[in-house]
Amino acid sequence: MKQEIEKIQSDALAAISAAGDEKSLDDARVAFLGKKGQLTVASAGMRDLSKEDKPVVGQLLNVARQAITSAIDEKQAALEAEADKKSVAGIDLTLPARGLPVGGLHPITQVKDSAIQTLRRMGFALAEGPEIETEFHCFDALNTPEDHPARNEKDTFYFDSGKLLRTHTSSVQIRTMEKVTPPVRIIAPGSAYRRDEIDATHLSVFNQLEGLYVDKDVQLGDLKGTLEFFLQSMFGKDTEVRFRPHFFPFTEPSFEIDIKLHAKGQKPKWIEIAGCGMVDPAVFESLCETRGDDVFSPDKVTGFAFGMGIDRLAMIKWGIKDIRLLIENDVRFLKQFA
Ligand code: PHE
Numbered sequence: 001m002k003q004e005i006e007k008i009q010s011d012a013l014a015a016i017s018a019a020g021d022e023k024s025l026d027d028a029r030v031a032f033l034g035k036k037g038q039l040t041v042a043s044a045g046m047r048d049l050s051k052e053d054k055p056v057v058g059q060l061l062n063v064a065r066q067a068i069t070s071a072i073d074e075k076q077a078a079l080e081a082e083a084d085k086k087s088v089a090g091i092d093l094t095l096p097a098r099g100l101p102v103g104g105l106h107p108i109t110q111v112k113d114s115a116i117q118t119l120r121r122m123g124f125a126l127a128e129g130p131e132i133e134t135e136f137h138c139f140d141a142l143n144t145p146e147d148h149p150a151r152n153e154k155d156t157f158y159f160d161s162g163k164l165l166r167t168h169t170s171s172v173q174i175r176t177m178e179k180v181t182p183p184v185r186i187i188a189p190g191s192a193y194r195r196d197e198i199d200a201t202h203l204s205v206f207n208q209l210e211g212l213y214v215d216k217d218v219q220l221g222d223l224k225g226t227l228e229f230f231l232q233s234m235f236g237k238d239t240e241v242r243f244r245p246h247f248f249p250f251t252e253p254s255f256e257i258d259i260k261l262h263a264k265g266q267k268p269k270w271i272e273i274a275g276c277g278m279v280d281p282a283v284f285e286s287l288c289e290t291r292g293d294d295v296f297s298p299d300k301v302t303g304f305a306f307g308m309g310i311d312r313l314a315m316i317k318w319g320i321k322d323i324r325l326l327i328e329n330d331v332r333f334l335k336q337f338a
Helices: 002-018 022-033 038-048 053-087 107-121 171-179 220-235 281-291 310-318 331-337
Strands: 184-193 205-215 241-248 251-261 269-279 302-309
Touching: 002 022, 002 038, 002 053, 022 038, 022 053, 038 053, 107 184, 107 205, 107 220, 107 310, 107 331, 171 184, 171 205, 171 281, 205 220, 205 310, 220 241, 220 251, 220 269, 220 302, 220 310, 241 269, 251 302, 269 281, 269 310, 302 310
Parallel strands: none
Antiparallel strands: 184 205, 205 302, 241 251, 251 269, 269 302
């Protein structure tokens, strides 16, 4: 029996070491360790042995099984390593890897981020308000009378509830001043909605950036200086900025701001990018009523506000001729900003 077991073991080890691929290795495993394999059959012979011989032979069988099993494992690992090596043969592993494609920020996000960064450096903190607004915060509190065209259903998206999609971010001025006490120095970037026909310069959803500064003795010079500095840091030191008298219900005096655009191959032209003005005392008065105190009394504070189109800023910065390109998400267009 002993000799028989030793013979099986050495036959098995020979077959394993001769196996050149996984298939013949598996054949060897079945031939020796399988249900009808030689070692399994030999183990069955234990039954006929005497009580004294059983442990001795059992021990031998165990040793043989272990030796064969570990030889199979080793061979298996060796075959796998060899296959790995073959699969990378001829490949230069020292070559730099091919880069994964990385995304980039949308041009609107880029302009918005850099505007926020500049204004925060000037001391403006971020504020926000809801896009679904009440008529009160969008219009009444901003001194906009019932018969103002912006309040027309043709121009604004109303809900059945009477609420509306805010037509400008100026509602955040009111939302902020309802909560805090002066001085106030905030900016509020966000979406605004108008029932505009979509064309090369209009979208029904667009992006604005609102600003508000309220304190003792804030003057028109502060407004001009702040916005000129801001626009020159966005578009370059030599950027020409123009304040054109205008009307907004919630500022007095009011202006539209133009900057001069020098597009390649075109005559320089003025482009409107923002509205601004000194906060109308009527806005402060209504606020005092809502708040039930007089910390924002027009006798105590003055302020300026501005609202600009972020989409416009992006169009000017990169000379984009059609605003619709900004929402189509065509990668061929967006790639150049990544
Ligand atoms: N809300 C105005 C608009 O959307 C812009 C503006 C903001 C004007 C603040 C004056 C002050 O056109």
